Amino acid sequence: MNLFDFSLQLNGFPIKEARTVLKSIQDIDEKDFAAHVEEKKQDIVAFHLKNNPYYKTFLKDIDTSDWNNIPVLTKQDLQKPLEERLTKHYTKFDIYINKTSGSSGTPFVFAKDKFSHALTWAIIQNRFGWYNLDFNTSKQARFYGIPLDKKGYYKERFKDKLSRRFRFSVFDLSAAAFEKHLQKFTKTPFEYLNGYTSSIVQFAKFLQDKNLVLKTICPTLKACIVTSEMLFDHDKKLMETQFGVPIINEYGASELDLIAFENPNGNWQVNSESLYVEILDDNNSVLPYGEEGRIVITSLYNKAHPFIRYDIGDVGILSTKSTAKTPILEKLIGRTNDIAILASGKKAAGLTFYYITKSIIEDDGNVKEFIIEQHKLDTFKIIYVSTEPLLEEKIKTITIEMENYLEKGLQIQFERQDKLIRSKSGKLKQFTSYLNQDI
Known part of the structure; x- marks a missing residue:
């Protein structure tokens, strides 16, 4: 059966x-x-x-x-x-x-x-x-x-x-x-x-x-x-x-x-069978294939509840190879609220510098998992799980690379924990900003 x-x-x-x-x-x-x-x-x-x-x-x-x-x-x-x-x-x-x-x-x-x-x-x-x-x-x-x-x-x-x-x-x-x-x-x-x-x-x-x-x-x-x-x-x-x-x-x-x-x-x-996916700019204008913008989706069959031009809260790019029947998601950048806002006013996608830090922090296999939190315009905390504490040399390298990507004068704090706290569902949010800013 x-x-x-x-x-x-x-x-x-x-x-x-x-x-x-x-x-x-x-x-x-x-x-x-x-x-x-x-x-x-x-x-x-x-x-x-x-x-x-x-x-x-x-x-x-x-x-x-x-x-x-x-x-x-x-x-x-x-x-x-x-x-x-x-x-x-x-x-x-x-x-x-x-x-x-x-x-x-x-x-x-x-x-x-x-x-x-x-x-x-x-x-x-x-x-x-x-x-x-x-x-x-x-x-x-x-x-x-x-x-x-x-x-x-x-x-x-x-x-x-x-x-x-x-x-x-x-x-x-x-x-x-x-x-x-x-x-x-x-x-x-x-x-x-x-x-x-x-x-x-x-x-x-x-x-x-x-x-x-x-x-x-x-x-x-x-x-x-x-x-x-x-x-x-x-x-x-x-x-x-x-x-x-x-x-x-x-x-x-x-x-x-x-x-x-x-x-x-x-x-x-x-999925073009039950959804219609658009990429929009900040003015809700449709962007051509290949350009980055907000992912907006229409559910074509849900009659019980309208999800029509629904901003899901993600940012992505549809490939130039896309067709009406076979759209291709070239890249998913992250959520629109996963944005780091800096003292200079500069904005950066949180997952992007998470990725940069990841390439350094995990190269020797010591660090098992980590997340990044932003607590102030110039203050970030890296919470990690590892076999051994991070060496000062590694901490210095990470700080330099984050400043190169973001801007000078950042305060990078490191906190080692036995395990990372996940949501009730079990998901792990890799970057979180605690700033109440209108982005």
């Missing part, structure tokens, strides 16, 4: 219908696809304009036939009680309800109609199929958080059982925990790893220290899929070496869908 599909059907999510619709979309010729997308964009706007009183308030006296006139929705716009935002005729019994992670600092409750949510799963299953992975049969090694209360814990374990996955908690990344993980891999025919990037990187470092390749221990392994956190080239190469399988980069948002998934050609292919 296909337990995963059965559980979706049992809960009212029409996965078979969603697969049929997905195939019909994928069968549309490239030359006709742009017209198809335009039709779906207008359809979803017209639907919510007619059926969603809250969304209608955004479109007063607006000519919706011109897409560029349609306002951009922000997360703040959606921080209202869900019942105020729901489309007419939908109730809590015929929708999927969840809450955003809050990584942007503005969490909210959202809804999807059941077909839209089923289509999300159909697309995820389709992408996993690119690597011969099947949600119903392929065994997953899942590196995620897990609720610590008894009810939540056993609920997740039950869901894992139905979904043919075993969960490795990311709240303990010690060598002792990884030794137990390793034993599980020797006894279980896992076909893929899936989970938060930073945690899986730590497991790869553990294997590197022991001079082990995971596929030799677990020959059934086919792939490793990382999500929710930035994947850096250095870490990807490390995982490829220590796992012995392709490393696949996933980008998604719970309130929307799978946004992009690395295809077998190594390109980050954007």
Whole structure:
């Protein structure tokens, strides 16, 4: 029995219908696809304009036939009680309800109609199929958080059982925990790893220290899929070496869908089947392929709740190789609120200098993990986990490089800890600014 599909059907999510619709979309010729997308964009706007009183308030006296006139929705716009935002005729019994992670600092409750949510799963299953992975049969090694209360814990374990996955908690990344993980891999025919990037990187470092390749221990392994956190080239190469399988980069948002998934050609292919992705400048004008800007997304099928020209809070670039049917995400720079603001007024993407520091701080294998915090315009703190404390020479080198990239006169503080504190979900935020600045 296909337990995963059965559980979706049992809960009212029409996965078979969603697969049929997905195939019909994928069968549309490239030359006709742009017209198809335009039709779906207008359809979803017209639907919510007619059926969603809250969304209608955004479109007063607006000519919706011109897409560029349609306002951009922000997360703040959606921080209202869900019942105020729901489309007419939908109730809590015929929708999927969840809450955003809050990584942007503005969490909210959202809804999807059941077909839209089923289509999300159909697309995820389709992408996993690119690597011969099947949600119903392929065994997953899942590196995620897990609720610590008894009810939540056993609920997740039950869901894992139905979904043919075993969960490795990311709240303990010690060598002792990884030794137990390793034993599980020797006894279980896992076909893929899936989970938060930073945690899986730590497991790869553990294997590197022991001079082990995971596929030799677990020959059934086919792939490793990382999500929710930035994947850096250095870490990807490390995982490829220590796992012995392709490393696949996933980008998604719970309130929307799978946004992009690395295809077998190594390109980050954007989901054009259920989403329409734009790159906008600060004035909400559409940027051409190849230019960096805010990622703004329209959910083409969600009728329960409008996500139309929704600013997800990320910055990225669509490749010049993109087409209407196959957009390619060339680069994901980070979140719009992950910006360092300096005393001179200069701004810098936090993850960029995190990456520069990373190349220095981890070159000898001593530092296992680290995060960067900004506490004042000129004050940054690097919190790290390591085998031995950082030497003064290393601290001086890091300080010089950060000043070279940012500006002179910075105060760089270093704090060694036994482990880094993750969010309740298990995610690790690599850069955080504590400045209350309007950027």
